Amino acid sequence: MRAYLGRRYRLSASHRLHAESLSEAENRAAFGKCNNPFGHGHNYVVEVIVGGEVDSVTGMVCDLVKLDACVNTEIVERFDHTNLNTFERFEKEVPTTENLNLEVYRLLSHAVDRGALGKAELVSVRIEETSNNSFEYPVARERKAGAE
Amino acid sequence: MRAYLGRRYRLSASHRLHAESLSEAENRAAFGKCNNPFGHGHNYVVEVIVGGEVDSVTGMVCDLVKLDACVNTEIVERFDHTNLNTFERFEKEVPTTENLNLEVYRLLSHAVDRGALGKAELVSVRIEETSNNSFEYPVARERKAGAE
Amino acid sequence: MRAYLGRRYRLSASHRLHAESLSEAENRAAFGKCNNPFGHGHNYVVEVIVGGEVDSVTGMVCDLVKLDACVNTEIVERFDHTNLNTFERFEKEVPTTENLNLEVYRLLSHAVDRGALGKAELVSVRIEETSNNSFEYPVARERKAGAE
Amino acid sequence: MRAYLGRRYRLSASHRLHAESLSEAENRAAFGKCNNPFGHGHNYVVEVIVGGEVDSVTGMVCDLVKLDACVNTEIVERFDHTNLNTFERFEKEVPTTENLNLEVYRLLSHAVDRGALGKAELVSVRIEETSNNSFEYPVARERKAGAE
Amino acid sequence: MRAYLGRRYRLSASHRLHAESLSEAENRAAFGKCNNPFGHGHNYVVEVIVGGEVDSVTGMVCDLVKLDACVNTEIVERFDHTNLNTFERFEKEVPTTENLNLEVYRLLSHAVDRGALGKAELVSVRIEETSNNSFEYPVARERKAGAE
Amino acid sequence: MRAYLGRRYRLSASHRLHAESLSEAENRAAFGKCNNPFGHGHNYVVEVIVGGEVDSVTGMVCDLVKLDACVNTEIVERFDHTNLNTFERFEKEVPTTENLNLEVYRLLSHAVDRGALGKAELVSVRIEETSNNSFEYPVARERKAGAE
Numbered sequence: 001m002r003a004y005l006g007r008r009y010r011l012s013a014s015h016r017l018h019a020e021s022l023s024e025a026e027n028r029a030a031f032g033k034c035n036n037p038f039g040h041g042h043n044y045v046v047e048v049i050v051g052g053e054v055d056s057v058t059g060m061v062c063d064l065v066k067l068d069a070c071v072n073t074e075i076v077e078r079f080d081h082t083n084l085n086t087f088e089r090f091e092k093e094v095p096t097t098e099n100l101n102l103e104v105y106r107l108l109s110h111a112v113d114r115g116a117l118g119k120a121e122l123v124s125v126r127i128e129e130t131s132n133n134s135f136e137y138p139v140a141r142e143r144k145a146g147a148e
Numbered sequence: 149m150r151a152y153l154g155r156r157y158r159l160s161a162s163h164r165l166h167a168e169s170l171s172e173a174e175n176r177a178a179f180g181k182c183n184n185p186f187g188h189g190h191n192y193v194v195e196v197i198v199g200g201e202v203d204s205v206t207g208m209v210c211d212l213v214k215l216d217a218c219v220n221t222e223i224v225e226r227f228d229h230t231n232l233n234t235f236e237r238f239e240k241e242v243p244t245t246e247n248l249n250l251e252v253y254r255l256l257s258h259a260v261d262r263g264a265l266g267k268a269e270l271v272s273v274r275i276e277e278t279s280n281n282s283f284e285y286p287v288a289r290e291r292k293a294g295a296e
Numbered sequence: 297m298r299a300y301l302g303r304r305y306r307l308s309a310s311h312r313l314h315a316e317s318l319s320e321a322e323n324r325a326a327f328g329k330c331n332n333p334f335g336h337g338h339n340y341v342v343e344v345i346v347g348g349e350v351d352s353v354t355g356m357v358c359d360l361v362k363l364d365a366c367v368n369t370e371i372v373e374r375f376d377h378t379n380l381n382t383f384e385r386f387e388k389e390v391p392t393t394e395n396l397n398l399e400v401y402r403l404l405s406h407a408v409d410r411g412a413l414g415k416a417e418l419v420s421v422r423i424e425e426t427s428n429n430s431f432e433y434p435v436a437r438e439r440k441a442g443a444e
Numbered sequence: 445m446r447a448y449l450g451r452r453y454r455l456s457a458s459h460r461l462h463a464e465s466l467s468e469a470e471n472r473a474a475f476g477k478c479n480n481p482f483g484h485g486h487n488y489v490v491e492v493i494v495g496g497e498v499d500s501v502t503g504m505v506c507d508l509v510k511l512d513a514c515v516n517t518e519i520v521e522r523f524d525h526t527n528l529n530t531f532e533r534f535e536k537e538v539p540t541t542e543n544l545n546l547e548v549y550r551l552l553s554h555a556v557d558r559g560a561l562g563k564a565e566l567v568s569v570r571i572e573e574t575s576n577n578s579f580e581y582p583v584a585r586e587r588k589a590g591a592e
Numbered sequence: 593m594r595a596y597l598g599r600r601y602r603l604s605a606s607h608r609l610h611a612e613s614l615s616e617a618e619n620r621a622a623f624g625k626c627n628n629p630f631g632h633g634h635n636y637v638v639e640v641i642v643g644g645e646v647d648s649v650t651g652m653v654c655d656l657v658k659l660d661a662c663v664n665t666e667i668v669e670r671f672d673h674t675n676l677n678t679f680e681r682f683e684k685e686v687p688t689t690e691n692l693n694l695e696v697y698r699l700l701s702h703a704v705d706r707g708a709l710g711k712a713e714l715v716s717v718r719i720e721e722t723s724n725n726s727f728e729y730p731v732a733r734e735r736k737a738g739a740e
Numbered sequence: 741m742r743a744y745l746g747r748r749y750r751l752s753a754s755h756r757l758h759a760e761s762l763s764e765a766e767n768r769a770a771f772g773k774c775n776n777p778f779g780h781g782h783n784y785v786v787e788v789i790v791g792g793e794v795d796s797v798t799g800m801v802c803d804l805v806k807l808d809a810c811v812n813t814e815i816v817e818r819f820d821h822t823n824l825n826t827f828e829r830f831e832k833e834v835p836t837t838e839n840l841n842l843e844v845y846r847l848l849s850h851a852v853d854r855g856a857l858g859k860a861e862l863v864s865v866r867i868e869e870t871s872n873n874s875f876e877y878p879v880a881r882e883r884k885a886g887a888e
Contacts, residue, residue, distance in 0.1 A: 041781005189485005310606030337633005
């Protein structure tokens with residue numbers, strides 16, 4: 001009996017979207033007001049989706065104490081109340097929410113590989129940037145014939 | 149690195165559910181109070197889900213200026229503050245939210261085929277009709293036996 | 297044209313997480329404050345996701361009168377304003393939201409097998425336990441290599 | 445010990461904003477796209493706020509069975525899944541959400557005067573027309589200079 | 593410059609509504625399914641509203657570290673993941689959300705009187721019991737000529 | 741017939757909480773992680789509450805076209821996608837949400853004094869900084885003995 005758990009965490013952070021390889025005009029064209037040199041910010045909601053067998057004794061897919069410890073250490077303490085542009089990763093990559101999503105997934109995957117969630121697996125990471133925009137990696141509600 | 153973006157748009161519209169091919173009694177049985185001859189209405193939330201490679205320069209799956217232009221032109225300006233029954237498409241088809249969902253997907257697909265979103269692809273359209281009811285096409289959280 | 301409908305129902309119930317096969321210390325370690333002997337409670341939101349062909353006459357995936365009758369009879373009237381530990385099923389299994397999710401799916405599947413939803417199929421059940429935690433079975437946003 | 449209870453009810457209805465006393469051009473200027481001759485619609489959330497002593501035996505401000513019976517009879521059954529322009533009241537008055545708010549308050553006040561809520565009093569009615577717009581009558585979060 | 597801050601805290605608890613002074617039949621009449629002997633539960637959202645001068649140096653109405661310490665100690669740690677009927681206060685009083693609201697206000701008032709919030713004042717406590725029901729004490733959106 | 745309208749606008753901005761008149765240690769004590777030198781950010785929801793007579797012809801408290809023009813010009817275009825610390829006002833005052841609230845109210849009041857909303861009056865401004873924290877000025881749900 002494989003089931004899924006999604007748990008939401010919250011971050012407030014700032015960022016400026018600006019690519020070093022683009023000219024000023026290209027940056028404005030690509031990022032609009034998000035290119036404002038002094039930055040702006042968001043309340044990000046990070047939903048971590050894990051899957052696994054429902055344990056026959058505890059009735060749980062994943063120990064929530066472990067999940068919270070993992071996500072708080074790897075993600076919330078790292079990114080909450082920060083400026084994303086100050087991270088090494090975002091020196092070479094623009095700190096869009098897509099790239100933040102990939103980075104959150106990468107950090108959690110490494111922790112999960114080290115056993116942070118016991119037998120539960122990391123399925124996907126979904127980030128809500130505003131009440132209208134959300135991002136998801138690596139899995140979304142897509143399925144096409146012959147996909148992958 | 150393929151990721152997904154969901155972006156929400158809002159429409160207020162009215163409709164009456166009534167099938168020409170059914171009798172009055174059958175219409176009442178099929179649609180209940182939604183068959184009220186003078187119609188009723190909803191605030192529809194249309195979430196458009198697109199997928200694509202995260203661009204290595206901009207860090208984005210899809211240019212939001214393009215996405216907004218596409219959805220506003222094709223969908224919001226067309227359907228917002230209207231009576232759905234007045235559209236040609238809904239002369240032959242009952243303007244249920246399922247059929248609105250198919251029509252929104254069809255209109256956006258054509259625009260995407262004409263290049264409206266650059267390299268990003270349309271994955272799915274999800275419409276919330278009320279805070280309790282939502283519809284999705286063509287993809288949902290479905291997975292068939294043997295899929296794993 | 298196969299589309300999907302998600303409809304949300306609400307339950308308030310109490311539970312205590314406690315496994316007979318574990319010692320007191322193990323129960324505290326596994327369930328923390330959820331092991332409190334007098335229980336606690338939640339407002340559960342149960343989203344039932346069904347799929348099917350959009351009917352060419354009615355424009356609907358599923359008759360909502362049938363869906364409501366089915367979910368109200370099988371789930372809401374059974375579990376709303378109850379203590380989950382008092383159900384026979386939860387004598388042997390801890391009434392975690394994972395196990396509640398499996399039970400809701402099982403009960404609805406049987407009703408659907410008896411024809412409760414006409415031609416519509418049960419795709420998944422998703423339960424929100426709090427505004428931060430949700431569970432889903434059997435389908436989630438997962439896709440592995442080779443699927444389909 | 446006087447306390448307050450707010451309870452939310454939901455209506456889907458359509459309307460067209462059009463004043464008989466204004467010209468076509470004035471109607472368009474006043475109401476914009478809400479003047480569309482075929483109407484449009486909303487999901488209205490009606491929050492009814494009542495106040496009263498907390499009963500020393502039951503611990504309640506108002507019997508919810510009575511409150512639901514009153515609001516369902518007077519408001520929900522009357523306006524849900526209707527076109528507001530078809531009501532006599534809205535022949536002379538434009539069915540804006542402000543006027544709907546006044547009418548809901550008037551109808552509930554009469555019922556309360558007839559004893560529908562026992563000793564509880566009607567304090568205010570607040571209607572959410574969309575997720576961004578809400579209306580309230582007769583009381584709001586207003587306080588005049590010198591009020592302290 | 594006096595301004596207001598509302599901050600939300602979350603509790604999951606169970607309760608049974610039952611008055612010792614009423615007969616079985618009266619209890620059922622007064623509380624319906626909330627009188628179920630094994631109880632049920634809710635996710636309560638407790639919004640604490642404080643007011644005060646905006647400090648000319650810090651720009652804040654209330655130190656959030658103090659507010660969180662106060663509400664967590666007095667309310668969250670006391671009531672979260674508990675059965676409300678097990679508290680002494682609720683031996684004599686039915687643990688309705690109205691009575692919980694009065695008790696939360698009383699506990700916070702005492703802490704504020706002991707200086708827990710510095711110069712900020714406690715204005716009101718509002719509890720959401722479900723997404724449809726909320727309670728507030730002692731202040732609500734009521735104001736009548738000559739009130740109080 | 742005086743009624744009230746609340747309308748919500750959205751801003752994304754960054755800020756750093758730091759008072760020039762305080763030492764480094766005092767700044768850390770007062771603002772904690774909000775004192776991070778590179779700032780952080782939020783999605784602010786600004787709810788503008790206006791009151792007025794319901795116009796007997798249009799049935800409206802306030803012309804929404806005027807209200808949107810006023811709030812977009814004075815507030816959204818000024819503060820959206822900016823760093824609040826770069827504004828002259830916030831050189832002398834810490835850009836807490838309390839101070840942002842006072843500034844938004846001040847800017848809107850001046851516009852209203854110049855006739856921006858016709859006969860409607862500005863009642864209050866409420867800002868949600870996160871899903872848990874909100875601020876309001878000058879009016880809140882407070883009422884003292886003898887008020888009015």
